[in-house]
Amino acid sequence: MAQTIQELLAIKPSGNSQKTQYVDTVEAYDKWAEVYDTDGNFLQRLDTIEMRTLLPQFIDRVSKRFQPSPQETETTTTHASLVDLGCGTGRNTIELLSALSTAKKANHFSVIGLDASRGMLDVARTATHEYGAKSAAQTPVELGILDLLQPELSKTQLPSSLAGPGAVAVFAAAAGIMRAGAYLLVTNMHAEMGMRSQAGFTDERGVKVRPTSYCHAISDVLDAAAEAGFEVEEVVGAGADGVLVRGVDEQLGDVLGARAKKWVGVRVWFGVCFVKRN
Numbered sequence: 001m002a003q004t005i006q007e008l009l010a011i012k013p014s015g016n017s018q019k020t021q022y023v024d025t026v027e028a029y030d031k032w033a034e035v036y037d038t039d040g041n042f043l044q045r046l047d048t049i050e051m052r053t054l055l056p057q058f059i060d061r062v063s064k065r066f067q068p069s070p071q072e073t074e075t076t077t078t079h080a081s082l083v084d085l086g087c088g089t090g091r092n093t094i095e096l097l098s099a100l101s102t103a104k105k106a107n108h109f110s111v112i113g114l115d116a117s118r119g120m121l122d123v124a125r126t127a128t129h130e131y132g133a134k135s136a137a138q139t140p141v142e143l144g145i146l147d148l149l150q151p152e153l154s155k156t157q158l159p160s161s162l163a164g165p166g167a168v169a170v171f172a173a174a175a176g177i178m179r180a181g182a183y184l185l186v187t188n189m190h191a192e193m194g195m196r197s198q199a200g201f202t203d204e205r206g207v208k209v210r211p212t213s214y215c216h217a218i219s220d221v222l223d224a225a226a227e228a229g230f231e232v233e234e235v236v237g238a239g240a241d242g243v244l245v246r247g248v249d250e251q252l253g254d255v256l257g258a259r260a261k262k263w264v265g266v267r268v269w270f271g272v273c274f275v276k277r278n
């Protein structure tokens, strides 16, 4: 079993005296949901900035491979689905809807957001409804429960368009609901940050609540993806391994806000696009 970040950090005490409570991942996200989008998390801000260039590339790629013919666009009621796995509060689900609209592909796809936390999905439901009403979005959106670590358990609750073979790990679970040639865009905290800190929020009692989290080196992510049948697809700005890595420098620290300052000089984020082999 992989070491949790809690276990890694126990070896290197932080010196921070704030009371910390480690809770089950999903339970923590249920509690975090209400303030997740507003508690000043700089990694979300960085992710949003990077998604502005990654999502158009992703949509372009998916469209070229799975584009319906003009007749199909007119007549079909079933669209290829774009799935936001671990969609949380719908932050990126809405970015995706907006990017589809900008690319004039809003009626070519449906969007499905899946997450293990009902609390996060409740926030996502409100946010996507509000976005739909405000923008008159044409893309059908569905939200549902999926625990990527227990896909067999939650499979029965999956939207029927995603019913597929079961799998055991995150990439295998993703592969289980994807067709051959489909693309998977992954963004995450970089292990260099994950070795020093982990996600969490301060609750109404002033207690820092931290979900059980794991820290995965990029090489481990690439190995796990390859094992589940994925190949890396080049994205603009990626390194030789095809992975886009972002560290915080002084300039980006100014853009990302006060909480990013202590991370200057540290790699904090990575993004990588995969394609599912045949």
Ligand SMILES: C[S@@+](CC[C@H](N)C(=O)[O-])C[C@H]1O[C@@H](n2cnc3c(N)ncnc32)[C@H](O)[C@@H]1O
Binding pocket: 025, 026, 029, 044, 047, 085, 086, 087, 088, 089, 090, 091, 092, 114, 115, 116, 117, 120, 146, 147, 148, 149, 150, 199
């Ligand atoms: C760091 S948040 C990111 C949320 C969203 N993707 C975003 O970028 O704002 C991680 C999300 O993954 C979800 N999650 C954690 N473990 C999961 C699992 N085993 N299966 C599905 N979702 C999970 C959490 O509930 C949470 O919403």
